[in-house]
Amino acid sequence: MALKNFPFPYHKVPLDLIYAITEIKIAAALAHKKIGELRRDKADSIVRAGNEILNGTHDDQFTTSALQGGAGTSINMNVNEVIALRASELLNRPEIQIHPNDDVNKSQSTNDVNPSALRIVAIRKMSALLNALDDLITTLEQKGKQCASIKKLARTHIQDALPTTLGAEMIAYSEVLKRDRLRIAEAVHYMHDLNLGGTAIGNSISASTAYIKEVYIQLSALTKLPLRKGKNFMSLTGSQSDFYHMSASLIALALDISKIASDIRFLSSGPNGGIGEIALEALQPGSSIMPGKVNPVIPESLNQVYYILSGQHLTIEHACENSHLELGIMFPSIADALISNFDLLTTGTTIFNEKCIKLIKPNRERALQWLESSTAYATLLVPQFGYDLVSSIVKESIEEKKTIREIILKKKLLSAKEFEALIRIKD
Secondary structure, three states: OHHHHOOOOOOEOOHHHHHHHHHHHHHHHHHHHHHOOOOHHHHHHHHHHHHHHHOOOOHHHOOOEOOOOHHHHHHHHHHHHHHHHHHHHHHOOOOOOOOHHHHHOOOOOHHHHHHHHHHHHHHHHHHHHHHHHHHHHHHHHHHHHHOOOOEEEEEEOOEEEEEEEHHHHHHHHHHHHHHHHHHHHHHHHHHHEEOOOOOOOOOOOOOOHHHHHHHHHHHHHHHOOOOEEOOOHHHHHHOOHHHHHHHHHHHHHHHHHHHHHHHHHHHOOOOOOOOOOEEOOOOOEOOOOOOOOEOOHHHHHHHHHHHHHHHHHHHHHHHHHOOEOOEOOOHHHHHHHHHHHHHHHHHHHHHHHHHOHHHOEEOHHHHHHHHHOOOOOHHHHHHHHOHHHHHHHHHHHHHHOOOHHHHHHHOOOOOHHHHHHHOOOOO
8 A cells, every 4th residue: 555655756765774673573573472472483483584684685575665654654564564474484384374463563563663763773873974983083183193284374254364284174173073973972872762662652552561671672682782661652752853863963963074075175276276275186077178177076075965964854853843742753754864864974974084085185385385475474473563563564565465474574573583483383
């Protein structure tokens, strides 16, 4: 019915979610077998069928659109039906059939299975993302050390500001990303609290106390994750804000990476008509009409990753807000957007690190040229000469098209050695 009701020209439900739901089905079967609520042969067949799914044997059987109504009931039932059919075949006893609802979905509901599965997916996706992020942070720190002696002009409002170093810029970027890392790690903490066992609305109707206790033991062992029984199942069934919080932490990271990517594009502009303080690897021809032109394609792609994530985050926000009474009915959109955001951001972070940041080539001479020809030294001279005198020096520098250094030395206000001491850049 789902194929007929939701024939959207859209991609299918992500297999990561299918596999996590399958793990819940396996854990439920093992729990029911352990406490004597399901025949051993049925439980064993469900586990065998589930393991085949986890091995990718039946990927082609999961055909429902990621865009659908019904809070994702069709997603859950697709898994129930595939497991039930295959488990019945494996049992090979015609007089005993595995029922998708009575056996595979026993003591469960779409409303506790699907959100619990998405939490498991989020924990795993977070681990991959943080690994990629750690690599990027390490690269920026290494670049910071390598470029610590490269003096350059810092800019505010895209205007001359103060002297700094390229190394200081890179270290600052790494520290920004470290804060983003902390936010993601904090948000994922809430993903460990599941509403599994709450069934339809969180009051555990049709799920025994023994099952609820045992299914968490089985699921934690199967997934190798420290999963916890939520303090209040109804709160976790009726609200999806934990997923919003998780998504928001991803957006903060994507936003910062995009900002860094834009800075990199700006600093590498040129090669001759722009800033040109750094050069990027020439990865591909940049124009079909301008010979030799090379574009900053990796930073541009990271900007667009942020745009896509931002739009999908808005989808998650609206879908979470539209949780009605005891149920988050817009689960399919939340799951699809959150999983997509994890995958895009993880891949983007890796690409940005490997094909951009690692390959940056600093242009020491160009950086010093812009610094020396700017008015950046002026602020450092104010404590020595006062605001008004330095203002007149800046004006004279602009009018005569000479550097601040040249004006100071011409007026014999300082010796060359004294000037160097005064403009020493702080780390």
